[in-house]
Amino acid sequence: MKVAALGGGVGAGRFLRGLARLVPGDDLTVIVNVGDDVRVHGLHVSPDPDSVVYWLGDAFDRERGWGRRGDTFRATEELRAFGAPDAWFSLGDLDLATHLFRTTGLADGVPLSEVTRRIAARFGVGARILPVTDDPLTTRIACRDRATGDRLDLHFQEYWVRRGGVDPVLSIRYEHAERSRPAPGVLEALAAADAIVVCPSNPAVSIGPILAVPGVREALVARRERVVGISGIVGGAPVAGMADRLLPALGVEVSAVGVAAHYREFLAAWVIDERDRDLAPAIERMGVRVGVLDTIMRDDERAEAVARAALALLG
Amino acid sequence: MKVAALGGGVGAGRFLRGLARLVPGDDLTVIVNVGDDVRVHGLHVSPDPDSVVYWLGDAFDRERGWGRRGDTFRATEELRAFGAPDAWFSLGDLDLATHLFRTTGLADGVPLSEVTRRIAARFGVGARILPVTDDPLTTRIACRDRATGDRLDLHFQEYWVRRGGVDPVLSIRYEHAERSRPAPGVLEALAAADAIVVCPSNPAVSIGPILAVPGVREALVARRERVVGISGIVGGAPVAGMADRLLPALGVEVSAVGVAAHYREFLAAWVIDERDRDLAPAIERMGVRVGVLDTIMRDDERAEAVARAALALLG
Numbered sequence: 117m118k119v120a121a122l123g124g125g126v127g128a129g130r131f132l133r134g135l136a137r138l139v140p141g142d143d144l145t146v147i148v149n150v151g152d153d154v155r156v157h158g159l160h161v162s163p164d165p166d167s168v169v170y171w172l173g174d175a176f177d178r179e180r181g182w183g184r185r186g187d188t189f190r191a192t193e194e195l196r197a198f199g200a201p202d203a204w205f206s207l208g209d210l211d212l213a214t215h216l217f218r219t220t221g222l223a224d225g226v227p228l229s230e231v232t233r234r235i236a237a238r239f240g241v242g243a244r245i246l247p248v249t250d251d252p253l254t255t256r257i258a259c260r261d262r263a264t265g266d267r268l269d270l271h272f273q274e275y276w277v278r279r280g281g282v283d284p285v286l287s288i289r290y291e292h293a294e295r296s297r298p299a300p301g302v303l304e305a306l307a308a309a310d311a312i313v314v315c316p317s318n319p320a321v322s323i324g325p326i327l328a329v330p331g332v333r334e335a336l337v338a339r340r341e342r343v344v345g346i347s348g349i350v351g352g353a354p355v356a357g358m359a360d361r362l363l364p365a366l367g368v369e370v371s372a373v374g375v376a377a378h379y380r381e382f383l384a385a386w387v388i389d390e391r392d393r394d395l396a397p398a399i400e401r402m403g404v405r406v407g408v409l410d411t412i413m414r415d416d417e418r419a420e421a422v423a424r425a426a427l428a429l430l431g
Numbered sequence: 432m433k434v435a436a437l438g439g440g441v442g443a444g445r446f447l448r449g450l451a452r453l454v455p456g457d458d459l460t461v462i463v464n465v466g467d468d469v470r471v472h473g474l475h476v477s478p479d480p481d482s483v484v485y486w487l488g489d490a491f492d493r494e495r496g497w498g499r500r501g502d503t504f505r506a507t508e509e510l511r512a513f514g515a516p517d518a519w520f521s522l523g524d525l526d527l528a529t530h531l532f533r534t535t536g537l538a539d540g541v542p543l544s545e546v547t548r549r550i551a552a553r554f555g556v557g558a559r560i561l562p563v564t565d566d567p568l569t570t571r572i573a574c575r576d577r578a579t580g581d582r583l584d585l586h587f588q589e590y591w592v593r594r595g596g597v598d599p600v601l602s603i604r605y606e607h608a609e610r611s612r613p614a615p616g617v618l619e620a621l622a623a624a625d626a627i628v629v630c631p632s633n634p635a636v637s638i639g640p641i642l643a644v645p646g647v648r649e650a651l652v653a654r655r656e657r658v659v660g661i662s663g664i665v666g667g668a669p670v671a672g673m674a675d676r677l678l679p680a681l682g683v684e685v686s687a688v689g690v691a692a693h694y695r696e697f698l699a700a701w702v703i704d705e706r707d708r709d710l711a712p713a714i715e716r717m718g719v720r721v722g723v724l725d726t727i728m729r730d731d732e733r734a735e736a737v738a739r740a741a742l743a744l745l746g
Contacts, residue, residue: 198549214513220472220517
């Protein structure tokens with residue numbers, strides 16, 4: 117059974133630990149958001165592809181919620197002592213190796229997708245990890261400075277990491293998306309998959325940039341009957357992250373129903389948490405099958421159960 | 432009293448600890464070799480300027496003989512796990528911050544001399560640390576592969592760090608030197624100095640590249656009466672480093688006399704170790720005054736004594 121998953125960040129990583137148990141090796145392709153990618157100290161940092169690799173390679177720091185387990189921050193602390201302009205973005209010392217390896221590869225003309233493949237191989241990840249595009253694509257947040265009321269136009273990382281996500285969001289855009297092309301293998305994986313899984317990732321800044329790459333949304337719509345998603349919104353709030361602050365800017369209600377409606381064009385089935393059981397009828401009225409279970413993935417066993425339920429919904 | 436010193440590497444750093452005690456603050460200008468500069472993982476690494484800054488900022492690892500005291504090598508070990516092509520060149524995690532700061536500065540168009548000034552400021556170094564040039568200048572070693580006999584043309588770091596300095600040396604050249612210009616302040620410091628001190632650094636790969644920058648040798652010759660050097664060769668062998676393997680390629684005898692003869696065009700006075708006392712007459716016959724004392728700089732006190740003797744020789 118071949119599965120293609122779309123995702124990025126913690127919600128995806130946690131879930132993919134379970135999915136990879138059911139779909140071993142390169143029968144699983146993960147198409148990952150690159151809208152968060154950012155240059156830090158001149159290095160190309162790919163937070164979502166790295167998170168997915170670190171999760172699947174069992175190198176992720178689950179307690180910290182980002183970066184590599186057992187990492188230290190000596191270089192970053194030093195860069196703060198230098199007054200380096202990018203020192204607000206912490207990079208672990210082990211993590212730096214990933215960014216140096218990626219940046220030198222890109223400088224040598226190796227595409228991001230191939231560099232990512234090499235990084236995944238170093239961590240022993242059997243699944244194919246594909247950045248959605250090898251081209252530039254940046255999520256930008258227009259917001260109001262909470263203190264001054266000034267309009268700001270920020271890289272997603274500036275909005276979230278530097279400023280703590282406190283500024284009221286006006287709109288979200290996926291810069292350069294219209295000119296980007298799917299990375300080699302992305303459309304092929306979507307066409308060949310027996311199941312396409314939308315991970316419980318942030319619809320605005322993890323799934324949104326993936327769908328903004330021309331051809332990807334169309335591929336999902338064309339294969340709607342094989343698409344299942346897992347709601348990352350439980351009880352009206354995101355299990356992790358800042359989706360509650362971003363979804364309203366897209367006109368999406370912060371609920372398992374709201375996100376299903378946002379995805380309905382390509383969604384055949386939707387997994388929601390048992391606490392949202394009462395929302396099932398509203399989702400089913402959209403023509404979307406619903407699975408209900410405990411979706412809080414405390415460990416890999418729970419993640420596997422959620423993945424099994426999602427695949428089962430496709431019949 | 433204003434002093435300009437020429438040097439690079441361990442011999443210079445050790446000595447400059449003493450000289451800076453006698454010539455505090457920015458009355459001391461150190462003109463530093465950049466022929467060892469090398470790109471590692473895409474980063475601009477300046478071994479000699481960093482060594483001088485770390486020595487004067489009391490951050491140098493005296494036991495290891497390079498890099499920062501208390502450094503760790505987690506990122507470099509990770510890069511080895513990636514199979515990164517430059518992983519033969521170890522960069523400490525703290526040291527990486529210096530290289531990231533330098534590389535981003537250069538990418539933003541800041542000249543190497545200004546980036547170096549900022550790095551020195553971060554380490555509280557009062558002396559002015561000037562790379563001899565802001566332009567590209569690379570020391571290259573032509574040698575025979577010890578195993579195969581093939582002719583090799585290597586960056587100095589490949590010859591020394593990667594291959595361990597074991598290949599018989601044929602010749603040394605300072606690539607791009609003829610097109611380089613002295614960094615802002617270099618010729619001014621040489622013109623204004625009450626004393627010009629040639630540190631006990633490797634004549635072939637530390638002092639040689641400095642003299643190869645058009646205008647620098649001429650400035651020393653013009654001020655010959657104010658130039659004193661300290662021999663880094665004691666008892667026919669270098670106190671540190673690989674000068675013994677390189678000097679023959681320049682036709683220079685590996686002795687305190689040989690190096691004095693190599694420098695005689697601009698040398699008024701030469702400090703040699705007491706073990707080389709019998710060489711004094713041969714040096715004096717070249718028209719060079721000689722100072723004799725214990726030049727092994729076990730600590731800053733000995734370094735200060737050597738510096739005092741050197742300055743005293745100029746009268």
